[in-house]
Amino acid sequence: MAAASPAIMPQSSENPAFLSVQGLKKHFGGVKALDGVSFSLLKGEVHALVGENGAGKSTLIKILSGVFPYDSGSISLAGEDYRPASPHDAKDLGVQVVHQEFNLLEHLSIAENISVERMPTNRFGLLDKQEMNQRARSALDAVGLTDVDVKAPVSSLGIAHRQLVEISRALQRKSRILILDEPTATLTERETRRLFEIVETIKADGVTIVFVSHHLEEVFAICDRVTVFRNGVSIGTDRISETTPDGVVQKMVGRQLAASTNDAGPSRKPGELALRLDELCTQANPSDKGISFDLRYGEIVGIAGLVGSGRTEILRGIFGVDPIRSGRVLQGGNEMRFSGPRDAIAAGIGFVTEDRKDEGLILEMPIAANMSLANMRAVSRSGLLQFSEENRRSRDGGARLKLKYGKISDAVSSLSGGNQQKVVLAKWLGRNPKVLLLDEPTRGVDVGAKAEIYAILKELARDRVALLVVSSEMPELMTLADRILVLAEHEIQGELTRPEFSEENILKLAYGQARQAGGQKQ
Amino acid sequence: MKLLKIAAAAATGLALLAGTAQADDKPVVGLIMKSLANEFFQNMMAGAQAHEEKRGDYKLLAVGMQNETDFESQINAVENFITQGVDAIVVAPADSRAMVRPLKKAMAAGIVVVNFDVALDADAKKQQNIELAFVGPDNRGGAKLAGDALGKKLGAGGKVVIIEGNPGADNANERRLGFEDSVAEFELELLDSRTAHWETEEANTVFSNMLTAHPDIQGVMAANDSMAIGVVKALESAGRDDIVVVGFDNIPAVGPMIADGRMLATVDQFGTDMAANSIDLALEVVKGGPQLEGWVKTPIELVTAN
Amino acid sequence: MTTQALSETMPNPSRFSVRSALQNAGIGLALLALILFFSVFTEHFLTPNNITNILTQITINLVLAVGMTFVILIGGIDLSVGSVMAFAAVVAGKAITLPGFGPAEAIALAVVAATLTGVACGMINGVISAYWALPSFIITLGMLNIARGAALQVSDAQTIYSFPYAFEEFGSAMIYGVPVVFLVALFLVLVAWFVLNFTVFGRLLYGIGNNEEAVRLAGHSVYWYKVAAFTICGFTAGIAAIVYMARLNISSPIAGIGFELNAIAAVIIGGTSLSGGRGSVIGTLLGAFIIGVLANGLILIGLSDFMRQMITGVVIIVAVVLDYYRAKYASK
Structure with missing residues (x-):
């Protein structure tokens, strides 16, 4: 907690911190998810949170949105102690999150999804469908989905449209802070541009936006300030105008990236x-x-x-x-x-599918079990599992991909997104595929x-x-x-x-x- | 369960359609049975069909139920029979109250109604303002026959338990009352009384546990023979041959048990003939005979080894 | 946090088994509490005879619940086991009373007839629900009726009786006060435990229950695994039929009404998730014990039938609610 927290306070005095986090800590068992996080949000700014997977961003978001309580430290919102007991509580205080993984009810209509938290009722206490559809219409128009029928089921929408429906749902209530957790991960370039326009509009209304992204070009395109996380600690906050992508990356990894990802490129001969x-x-x-x-x-x-x-x-x-x-x-x-x-x-042939959660992994099952899923014959003899062989192969596979994990028998769900993806890769690499x-x-x-x-x-x-x-x-x-x-x-x-x-x-x-x-x- | 009922209703409908297609001037009798999964009613049904063939002067339309408590399909069957215009309805009600109103409708339509096996509730009949005779065995009296046999064997102070049928079923109630009459008359001591839902395996389990709680049981009154078989097996497992068992129904499987003394007695109410006898009575009335009145008792008989 | 592949050398089968061991400990404690309660409040509960009784009484439910565990683990349900048991018992009853066979042949014939009948019904359930990806709830509800009707048809609704003496012997045989039929059930539990934890087949059943699509995309034939799970369930219904016949020395076409619900209750009380993918057959064993001990103990303390039924219902609900919290804390 005594750790230096540079540049956490805003410089200008006419714009005091709207939300202020000081020395926040959160442990899960022996794992320190957050180990001293301090930063602040200004009213009406777009603030980026960046950091590698497992750096603590997700945990912070879950604390802010009332999913987890925190162990120590303090959070104040508009000058008052902020300690939401539940997501509902956080929403009432004006803190809204649009999650990376969607929370939409597939078989209900878009309008029903948008109003699901507070269904409009008429004077008989019955569902007011007209009002519900109208609300949905204006919510969708606000995010530019003017051509989408609010009565259509969510299951008829593509993944990008679902994202926008989620955002419109969050915006529909009076938000003071809107947290967008990797909102562009599933969007195409055009959709991303539309999202940024929406973000600008919301910002103009005085809403504070927290933008979590792995895409630094996006961060530099729309954010005012950026806070970098590493290993559960906030490294520092910078104004975007005063830093560079390279500077942010250096803070994120704590070292210089060995080689740029965009090197000379392949000189392979097919x-x-x-x-x-x-x-x-x-x-x-x-x-x-x-x-x-x-x-x-x-x-x-x-x-x-x-x-x-x-x-x-x-x-x-x-x-x-x-x-x-x-x-x-x-x-x-x-x-x-x-x-x-x-x-x-x-x-x-091997197939690394798009959707880890639905198609690639069995989240509840151990890392080792997931890695051997496509290669059961290698880890069994006449139908009997050879656990030592399975663990050996899995550890090898993990080492090859620099997988970060606790125990090979931990559930895959305990891993960060990047490491989960490595497990999917390891599953197929274990078979030495000719075509991937x-x-x-x-x-x-x-x-x-x-x-x-x-x-x-x-x-x-x-x-x-x-x-x-x-x-x-x-x-x-x-x-x-x-x-x-x-x-x-x-x-x-x-x-x-x-x-x-x-x-x-x-x-x-x-x-x-x-x-x-x-x-x-x- | 809903599906079952729909299926049963559909089956009923089909049976009725088939029936009218070949209707001639013979009187038509609609027979409404209880669960044909119960071998007692299965045998009764077979008896009725044999009877139709033997007499040859009437047309039988028979409908069975899915289970003992499926009175909804019985009501549907009554209504269908009214629509079909049968001459007589012979019914073993699954529920002594629920069936009164539909049967009143049938009587108003000029159909001769004969109620057998289980008597309709007297209060319900009064409420609907109908007079309807009952043809059937005296379940209470029959149970008392078996209970008395047990009482005579044990003498005053004998410790007994009762294994009951389905709670709420009229014949189960009647038989329990009959057993209790014997208990009172012979000054027996009733230690416990529990249901085993007419079923062998459950009777076996329930009675084993009763025996553990009351090792001094001397006699068992089971409301049907299927349950009596379960009791006998429990006694064999426990190595007890000093406990006397009586049952009810006289199904073939208990024959050997009575012969070799594992059971003292059972009661035969001649179920095979019951539906046939009721049909005879109904046809008498259809042909202009006098209306039936009160309780036309059918024979019952105590069955023992000698 | 940056440490890669933290040292970890024990050949630890899976965190599954650790977690389910903890879970089973919880159910075991509940069972112990029940046993303690009845021991204090009734003098007959903790006697050798009564323990023998309980073991005999839970056997059929346990056998059915072992098969049910496989089906529920893949996210299915089998409502037909009670009826299939009756059908298998009736077919076997017909076989065993065929004239012209010695007792040994007749018994062998009956065992084969019962298991084949069970396997056939289970396989039909599996093939139809897996091939057309239909909810097993409705398919097995259909089978519930088909098998019951078939049992009544084959037996002409009559109780079949007079089996060879040796068969009856088997039904009531004891080893040190433990019924042999219970040992058969226990053996099934052990085999199921081994299959679920130590074979590729078992691993993939858990996988299918958790994420069917991931297993399919990893190149496994989900279809056959599902069929196999339902077939196993049918097989145990056949075994249950043999136990029923040996114990009561009759075959009744109305046997086993409602048994499916008891078997499902044992599996769920045992901590297996109704949505599949999580649970263990050891939990099922404990669940069957809880139901059996409750049924036995409540009669011994002299509670009325109706109160008994209510309390059994309460226990099922409490077990599921507790399981909700157990799962919630286990995942944190």
Whole structure:
């Protein structure tokens, strides 16, 4: 607590701290989640919280939003002691959180979701549907979703729209502090820009916004100040105008990043043909035209495109998850007919899915069990589990990916997002796949772990694995890929080679502009 | 459970449709049974069908229930029979009160109604202002026959327990009262009285526990033979051959037990003939005979080894 | 916090077993408290005879609950076990009373008939609910009716009786006051415990209960694992039928009405989550004991039937509420 907390107080006296945190500590058993956090929020500012996964941001947010009590230290909100007993309590005091993982009720309508905390009633005490729909309409209009029907079920929305519905729900109540926990993780560039416009509007209304993000360019685009966390301690607060991304990263990792993620890039030579897609059309693909491209051993092919352009469906089609309507997948010249993931895996293919929570991991189960899930034969003998072998392999797999964990028998849910993603990777690397499909491989992963994952993927390519990467982050694709296929409406709009890589070129294809102009040059 | 009822109602409907399709000038008798899962009613049903074939001068439409307490489908069956215009309804009510109102409707429609097996509640009948005779065995009297046999064997002061049928079921109540009459008459000591829901396994468990609590039990009165079998098995497991058991119904499985003395007695109420006899009585009235009155008692008989 | 791969050398099977051990300790304490209570308030409770009685009385429920544990672990439910038990008992009863067989052959025939009947019903439940991804609640509700109807049809609603003497012997045999049928049930518990904790099959059942999609995408045939879980449940219903016949020396087509609910209660009281993925068969063993001890003890202290039923209901609700808090604190 005696630790120096530099630059926590605002310099200007006419704008006193609206929320002030001093020497905050929170322990879970023997684990120090927060070990002395001090910072302050000014009224009407956009304040970024950055730090690697496990640095303590999530715990801090949960304390501010009333999920956990804190052990020691103090928090004051507008001059009064702030100690919310429950999330409900925090909301009443005007502190709203939009979580990274959504809290929407899938089968209810958008309007019902938006009003779920306080359903409007008419004078008979019955649900006032008209009022509810009106409220939802204005809430959605406020976040720019003017074309969405409030009576549609949430399950009909894409992931990006759900995010905006969550934000509109939080805004609908009078917020004094709005915490956005990685709001852009699932958004495309265009949607992110729209979100930033919304943030500016809210800020103009005098609401304080806490912005948690792994994307420093976003932090520098919209934030006024930034507080860096490392290992449960707040390292310091800076005005954005007085710092640089490099300076923030240095504070985050406590060291200089060894190599920039955007180095000269791969100088790999693609080898033999690994996979060939021939007019592949899955049942999820409404278009008549299939997808055709080649993937060679030792190369990384990126797939770009807006959310809903059919990127994930290609991977699911190859892996035998979604039934194939027409077209073929060829491996080494032979047509493969996978009746399910089991066949694809047997053919040496691995699939790092987009959604860790729903598809990639069994959160409640131990790290070791998750790592061996796709490779049960290696850790068993005639159906009996060999625990020592499983633990040995898992520890090896963890070490290879620099996994940070307590015990290999801990539940995966105890890990941070980045480390959970490493477990998913380890699960597939344990099989030494020849072809690895990856869908948003660094979603919700912090800068440090991101760089580590990139290094691993590049190493795999050097080891002659064929990688197919779907990502919404253009810098990620430009860092990793040898070439990028850009999708729109379930069709390949064009292919970019490394010299052609630029966000502008990708976006042009993704929005179908290049095609309208009669295809790209070359 | 709802599904069961819907299925039962559908089955009832189908049976009725089939029935009218081949209706001729023979009188039609609608027979409403209780649970055909109970072998007592199963046998009774078989007896009625044999009877129809033998007499050959009437048409039988029979409907069974899913379980002992499924009186809703019985009410539906009555209403369907009214719609079909049967000449007589012969019914073993699953509930002695709930069935009164629908049966009143049937009588108002000019249908001859005969109530057998379980008597409709007297108060409910008075309330609905109907007179309806009852054809059936005296469950209370029958239970007393078995209880008396036990009382005679044990003498005054004998310590007994009762294994009851489903709580709330009329025949269960009547049989318990009959056993209690014997207890009073022979000055027996009633140690405990519990339900085993007419079921063998439960009777076995419940009685084992009663025996633990009261090792000095001398006699057991079981409200049906299925439960008596469970009691006999419990006695064998406990190695007790000094305890006397009586049952009710005379199902085939207890024959050997009575023969070799593991059971003292059971009561036969000639269930196989009961529905058939009731149908005979109903047809008499349909043909212009006098209305039935009061309680037409059917025979009961004590069954022992000799 | 930055330490990588903190030293950890013990071949620790999984945190699952540690957690479930703690959980089982909680249920064990509750059972102990019940036993203590009845020992103090009734003189007959803690006697060798009564202990033998309790062991005999929980056997059928325990056997059914072992199979039920598999189904509930994958997030399913089997409402048909009571009816399937009756159907299996009736089929076996018909087999054992076939003329022209010696006692040994007749018994063997009955055992085979009962288990095959159970396995067939369970497999049908599994195949239909897994293939069309339908809720097992409704499929097994259908099977509840089918099996009951089949039992009544096959037996013509008559109690089947007069089995070979050796069969009856088996039903009432004791080893040091422990009923042999209970030992059979205990053996099933041990096999199930081994399968669930030490085999790939068991691991994947837990996985399916937690996250079916992740298991499927890892290349495992979720379909067959589900079918297997339901088949095991049907198999135990067949075993329960044999126990029923040996103990009572009859086959009744109306046997086992409501037994499914007791079996489910034992599993849930034992700490297995109704939504699947969490629980243990040792917990199920303790759960069956709690139900059995309660049924026995409440009769011994002379409580009326109706009070007894109410208290059993209260215990089920309390167990589930306690489990909620146990799960909540375990996850922190």
